[in-house]
Amino acid sequence: MSEVGIHGAPPVPGLPYNGYSQPNYPPVQQGGRPPMFRDPSGGAYSAARQKMLNRRSVRHVELQQGNLVFDVLVPSHIVPKNLELSEEMTKMRYTAATCDPDDFMHSKYSLRPYLYNRTTELFIVMTMYNEDEVLFVRTMNSVIKNIAHLCSRNRSKMWGPEGWKKVVVCVVSDGRSKVNKRTLHVLALMGVYQEGIAKDSVGGKDVTAHIFEYTSSVVVSERGEVSQGACPVQIIFCLKEQNKKKLNSHRWFFNAFGPLIKPNVCVLLDVGTKPTGKSIYELWKCFDKHSNVGGACGEICVETGRGCSLLLTSPLAASQNFEYKMSNILDKPLESVFGYISVLPGAFSAYRYKALQNGPDGKGPLASYFKGETMHGGGANGAGLFERNMYLAEDRILCFEIVTKKREGWILKYVKSAKAATDVPTTVPEFISQRRRWLNGSLFASIHATVFFFRIWTSGQNFFRKIVLQIEFIYNAIQLIFTWxxxxxxxxxxxxxxxxxxxxxxxxxxxxxxxxxxxxxxxxxxxxxxxxxxxxxxxxxxxxxxxxxxxxxxxxxxxxxxxxxxxxxxxxxxxxxxxxxxxxxxxxxxxxxxxxxxxxxxxxxxxxxxxxxxxxxxxxxxxxxxxxxxxxxxxxxxxxxxxxxxxxxxxxxxxxxxTKGDNGSAKDLGGAKKVKGDDGKDVMEVELPTQREDVDQLWTAARSSLQHPPPVEKEHRDAATKQADHxxxxxxxxxxxxxxxxxxxxxxxxxxxxxxxxxxxxxxxxxxxxxxxxxxxxxxxxxxxxxxxxxxxxxxxxxxxxx
Structure with missing residues (x-):
């Protein structure tokens, strides 16, 4: 098979074709397959996987800038037939990252949009933990519809038929052992994941994240139905080896991938949130129209079910629906007029990448945002209880840091036309647990913002805006008293x-x-x-x-x-x-x-x-x-x-x-060993497949698996963590x-x-x-x-x- 680059050009440097790379599956354990491969469809998926195990062989893969990076052919079922084929649509790229996200660029890792020298206008992150295929498909397909809408804007100077090249979608999953296996099936059907390719060590170094890249042209339903999409979508799937919480996922997005992608606007989404077909465009338009907007959010609505059935059957959901609506009608518009929205919901919000950057001294919005990542473990780095509770509402801290950023004059806006639906807790225990973090975090973050209100006078806002913001901080202080x-x-x-x-x-x-x-x-x-x-x-x-x-x-x-x-x-x-x-x-x-x-x-x-x-x-x-x-x-x-x-x-x-337990690495993928090649250069010895048909059969088995409902599993509660006497x-x-x-x-x-x-x-x-x-x-x-x-x-x- 000949190698072609973008639009028939020679292959892009740094993306060599190494033949078809086979996933290095862990050895089959005596007494049956590992728990992570349980197959609710009746064994078809496991049989396809076993066939691949029997036909694997050892290959040598050249290092890319000292890192394990290689391409594999995607299943033939999803290769687009009506588009000019390029490497990004026929091959999936795998990178085994062995560094901290802050060191990603310095460790000479790269991403396809960077290698293709593309300008990225929108960088969308979808964070997930163990959400099932229904929630994942709800969000992913909504994002695909939004990108298709951007490509349909033929009269736009920014968008149009080639607009998909200016959008990158990044899916970050928090913990390989925790990710929902049926969600991985959906990603596999899209071509963004192939089971077993990942390695848990490279040259003796533990892998921290498995990064899969592919430009997919298909749309997948939760039942495994695959159809051709309206436009290609550049997707990065970052599967973190350990469960290190959502802030760490965002650190991969902002600090690892951001410096390479260099987007104009970053959009944050939680898997399970469903933006309407034009919501992402409406958010982007706010940044394009107002150069001083550093962040914006849309209207978060409650997913009410067909015919508002959830509101009729769950008083708890109805109460939250009313609360969300009144916040979007009264509170968010008021704060938007002032120019400072106290919290941009992490479920659906957007930030100008430039406004997030830290100063030369290393201090700034992102530094403050990620400060909370190290505060909630044992010892908490000397942080007091007030500060640790405050950083439970890290999105509030981020909003305050952007508006008060020295000499830059950023404001935050509410965009009513950008709507997104999300699921809300419908049981009392789940609701209480959610609100405990929200209330404690918002209370202490509000106190922090009220105490340091004077920072608005060095924020670079014009005099009138400073007066307006001062009024808002007084109003917030009064609200804080009534809350107390x-x-x-x-x-x-x-x-x-x-x-x-x-x-x-x-x-x-x-x-x-x-x-x-x-x-x-x-x-x-x-x-x-x-x-x-x-x-x-x-x-x-x-x-x-x-x-x-x-x-x-x-x-x-x-x-x-x-x-x-x-x-x-x-x-x-x-x-x-x-x-x-x-x-x-x-x-x-x-x-x-x-x-x-x-x-x-x-x-x-x-x-x-x-x-x-x-x-x-x-x-x-x-x-x-x-x-x-x-x-x-x-x-x-x-x-x-x-x-x-x-x-x-x-x-x-x-x-x-x-954090729901088990933060370690599973060590069940096998490693890549560093050896000397025939020419004396260092190469990685990995196990790869020999037959192209194997991956096609595994793709078909994954689709068949999704057609069967998953087995009902009982919830296992983790043991409560002991709290310090202090x-x-x-x-x-x-x-x-x-x-x-x-x-x-x-x-x-x-x-x-x-x-x-x-x-x-x-x-x-x-x-x-x-x-x-x-x-x-x-x-x-x-x-x-x-x-x-x-x-x-x-x-x-x-x-x-x-x-």
């Missing part, structure tokens, strides 16, 4: 509203609430509230969510009923305050001016729930108010205040990233400070002394049980809501005029 005191604020609202509704002064038609039964009900729920707080605190200090599932679920349900009573009492208090005759409504202005209870409650409720409805309508997205609002209200105390916040605060000492003591101190602050507020504002002082010094037109602290909460809530709404409207106005 949320436990007391929710309890006090419950206490005052229910006591107001059951007050002895209520002698109307609903007087039964203040007589006998009403007071008894109030006392029961008040004690229930306090009991739930105690139960959740005790469970959070010692029990894992997986081990106390029903205790946590029961607490969530009871908190939901308490919130329903709170809202009902708020509505009933308003009813008591308004006139009950037609004549009384004629002078409505006098009612608003004189009736403090009516004014504050109505303003507060309108500023919250009315704002949700109105802002959703002006954004033309009101449907979540119908499908998810009730579920959100029911779960509000648990999701926003008591349950998850208490669990997170009580587990500050747990700063793990959820961490537990630090956790205790923070929890005591947090609980003490909230208890102090509760004691002060429910005390008889405070009530008597109010009755003596504060002139009120409402009943005596209506506490002025509740008035303060209502006014503050209305003020913060007004700021959010203003930002949301300004975002729509700016978007309308193209700013």
């Amino acid at each position: 005191t949320s436990l007391a604020n929710f309890y006090l609202a419950f206490f005052f509203l229910v006591s107001s509704a059951t007050s002895d002064s209520n002698n109307d038609a609903f007087h039964f609430l203040s007589k006998g039964a009403g007071k008894d009900v109030f006392e029961v729920f008040l004690k229930l509230y306090l009991s739930l707080l105690f139960v959740v605190t005790v469970c959070s200090l010692g029990n894992r969510p997986q081990g106390s599932k029903w205790t946590y679920v029961s607490a969530i349900v009871l908190f939901g009923f308490c919130n329903i009573i709170t809202l009902w009492c708020a509505g009933y208090t308003i009813y008591l305050a308004v006139p009950h005759t037609l004549d009384g409504w004629k002078n409505i202005s006098h009612l608003v001016e004189t009736n403090k209870t009516f004014r504050e409650l109505v303003i507060s409720i309108a500023a919250t729930y009315g704002l949700y409805l109105f802002s959703s309508i002006i954004h033309f997205e009101p449907w979540h108010m119908i499908t998810s609002f009730v579920q959100y209200l029911f779960l509000l105390p648990s999701c926003e205040t008591y349950f998850f916040v208490m669990y997170a605060m009580c587990n500050l000492h747990d700063v793990t990233w959820g 961490d537990r003591n630090s956790r205790t101190n923070v929890v005591l400070a947090w609980v003490g602050t909230n208890i102090a507020l509760i004691v002060i504002f429910t005390s008889t002394a405070f009530t008597n002082w109010v009755n003596k010094h504060v002139e009120t037109t409402a009943d005596a049980s209506f506490n002025p602290y509740l008035s303060f909460l209502f006014i503050a809530l209305a003020g913060l809501s007004a700021v959010r709404f203003t930002g949301s409207v300004l975002y729509l106005v700016f978007r309308l005029f193209g700013f």
